[in-house]
Amino acid sequence: MSAGHVTDDTTRSEVEVGTDRALFVYGVVRAADTRGGAPELTGLDGAPVGFVVDGPLAAAVTPVSLDRPPGRRAELLAYQSVLDVLAEAGPVAPVRFGSVLADGQSVVEELLGPRQEGFVAFLDQLDGKRQYNLRATYVEEAVLADLVATEPEIRQLRDYTKDLPEHAGYGERARLGELVYHAMQDRSSFDADVLLDAVVPLAVAHLVRTPPSATQVLDVALLVEEARAEALVAALEDLAEAVHERIRMRLVGPLAAYDFVGEAGWG
């Protein structure tokens, strides 16, 4: 089953059909940033990371065997860690996980060459900036208590269903849950705006990753100047403390700019 998956439809790389080696592509960096190479940096299957250079650009790649057995976790982790290490050294445009090209020539002809201008512009723009993912979720008990206190219909339904045996009051329970769910959604949209207003000035760009929902208020990617990273953390710490009885905040990063590369207009 694992044989023959280099399918006949790879017409563009006919030369490669029949071979079982290809290049796993992680991301694109400026060639100037790769001068020291990437000693110690290993990717999928522990293979050392190399660079395919084309003019001002370089793609970080590792050789990969095409009929290797699938392994989910290790691949994802390797991919992310390569990109995050590269991002420590300089701007990097991540290539979507799982992108495999036949050889170095394909990397140049299909990836680097056609989009050279876009890559160069994006990487220059990204210089000195890192992505952070900020997430805010409700402390459910606190928000529910607040809803019971402020919404008469919710309070009534709760009082009615609270001590009923589990099999009784199904309709009322569903209605209660529906009211609570929608009230939390409304509140979440409102609170998301409040938090965003406080957070956006700390970043040079932001992207809402997931719209507000009943339980999650905010899931936003922030592009932040490295020099202002400490200020960001301090400000978010204050914000988290101010709202902690109702909202929990979680900051992940610095990361490679996974979310912002999609914005650059090359789909």
Add this chain to the structure above:
Amino acid sequence: MTVQTQRRSGGGYLERPAPSGLADVIDIILDKGIVIDAYVRVSLVGIELLTIDARIVIASVDTYLRFAEATNRLDLYEHGGKDLGEMVHDLQETGASGKTQGAVEGVKRALGRGHSDDDDEEDRERRPAKKASSRRRSESSR
């Protein structure tokens, strides 16, 4: 749910996990990054499986019932009554910048922290009386 909090700094209200778990990594990278034309890509065994996104949440009766249950499980307490806008506004007003404890205390007071302290006592008293009967639900850790 275990939240691994590393590198907690200062007050520690902001969680700063190291994104080492599989779920975190998937959340960070899935569907992100530059797409290479499928026409020139070579397929790699098993990789496509990973693009399956299981994070679909549908508002259904089940969801509603879960919220109803959570509401009914509450031990009610009086809440501060400020909305989030006010909390954040207070914070900005006082220009809290990490070290201005006084201002943060002010926000806490406004949030009625005193009440929730009372509450904890109330909880402790109430809990034993509220025999969980047979409804042993594996509540996620709190």
